[in-house]
Amino acid sequence: MKFDLHSHTNCSDGELTPEELVLRAEHKGIDVLAITDHDTVSAIPLAKLAIAKHNLKLKLVAGVEISTSWHGFEIHIVGLNVNSDDAQLLNNLDEQLLKREQRAEKIAEKLTKVGFENCLEPVKKIAQGRSISRVHFAKYLLREGHVSHIQKAFDKYLARRGKAYVAPQWISIEEAVHWIHQAGGQAVLAHPTRYNMTNKWVRKLITECKLLGVDAIEAALPRQNKNELMQLLNYAKEAELKVSQGSDFHRITPYTELGKTLELPDECQKIWQDWAMVS
Ligand code: AMP
Ligand code: MN
Ligand code: MN
Ligand code: MN
Numbered sequence: 001m002k003f004d005l006h007s008h009t010n011c012s013d014g015e016l017t018p019e020e021l022v023l024r025a026e027h028k029g030i031d032v033l034a035i036t037d038h039d040t041v042s043a044i045p046l047a048k049l050a051i052a053k054h055n056l057k058l059k060l061v062a063g064v065e066i067s068t069s070w071h072g073f074e075i076h077i078v079g080l081n082v083n084s085d086d087a088q089l090l091n092n093l094d095e096q097l098l099k100r101e102q103r104a105e106k107i108a109e110k111l112t113k114v115g116f117e118n119c120l121e122p123v124k125k126i127a128q129g130r131s132i133s134r135v136h137f138a139k140y141l142l143r144e145g146h147v148s149h150i151q152k153a154f155d156k157y158l159a160r161r162g163k164a165y166v167a168p169q170w171i172s173i174e175e176a177v178h179w180i181h182q183a184g185g186q187a188v189l190a191h192p193t194r195y196n197m198t199n200k201w202v203r204k205l206i207t208e209c210k211l212l213g214v215d216a217i218e219a220a221l222p223r224q225n226k227n228e229l230m231q232l233l234n235y236a237k238e239a240e241l242k243v244s245q246g247s248d249f250h251r252i253t254p255y256t257e258l259g260k261t262l263e264l265p266d267e268c269q270k271i272w273q274d275w276a277m278v279s
Contacts, residue, residue, distance in 0.1 A: 003272060004259045005034040005061060005080060006190065006218065006246020009047075010128070012037035013135035015251035019050035026056045028258045032277065034061035034080055034246065039096035040131040041084040059277050065190060066176040067096065067168065073195050074168060075205065077176040077214070080244070080271065082185035089183035096171070100132045103166050107137055110164035111157065116146060134158045160196075177213045186271060188244045189217040192235070193228055203235060210239040216271040220245035220262045223255065233268055242271045
């Protein structure tokens with residue numbers, strides 16, 4: 001079976017609608033797809049409807065990617081198999097969405113100071129009332145010709161050392177794990193090697209995740225060399241954590257695709273091994 005347990009729709013910063021995403025996943029031969037939008041599960045009912053409408057074989061895992069703060073880093077914790085109707089989870093995620101709105105206001109203030117005025121409303125329009133992201137700011141800056149590329153918008157303005165960076169006040173990893181577990185899900189540390197930290201910190205992060213109740217780490221990632229995979233598998237083993245895999249798909253590009261090059265060796269402990277849908 002082919003698994004992709006990390007993907008985005010336009011309910012957060014992805015480009016495809018939930019319907020387009022599940023159709024593409026089926027077309028690409030994915031058997032099990034998790035939709036893991038940033039701080040929202042609003043794509044899940046839409047994806048379920050689309051799967052029924054088109055009579056797809058695809059199995060959907062209800063997921064979410066929660067932003068947390070840890071020693072000044074923004075760490076993403078993915079929840080898999082959450083109950084997307086859970087009232088407590090929905091309440092908690094509403095709090096995150098409010099924080100995103102408040103951060104957006106502050107980013108817009110900082111952008112005003114560097115000469116880009118009145119960008120909040122057009123950025124909100126790009127986000128279409130969904131989970132508002134720095135990506136929406138980047139798209140706006142690109143559209144207005146203020147930058148030549150999305151990556152430049154991050155480097156110059158939106159990333160950690162950028163002129164319009166706002167240090168977020170996300171919840172702790174522990175809290176995110178609690179939100180996920182109380183909604184019946186499993187918690188996974190997303191893309192451990194993509195936080196711009198030294199190996200020493202990556203190891204510390206993984207060790208601490210185990211102590212805080214995280215169930216697994218993503219080990220097979222897109223655009224990954226064999227060493228990175230082997231290292232993550234070793235860290236997972238050392239910390240007695242399961243492993244997961246996901247493309248973190250946001251949009252169709254020549255380099256990114258659902259399920260692309262995601263493979264874990266047979267012997268490792270996969271997060272899906274005891275899932276009912278797999279047996
Ligand atoms: P946010 O959740 O609003 O803080 O935005 C984070 C999202 O922006 C990530 O999930 C990525 O999709 C995207 N992103 C973060 N850093 C970069 C970067 N340097 N270049 C391009 N996209 C980025
Ligand atoms: Mn994203
Ligand atoms: Mn992420
Ligand atoms: Mn992601």
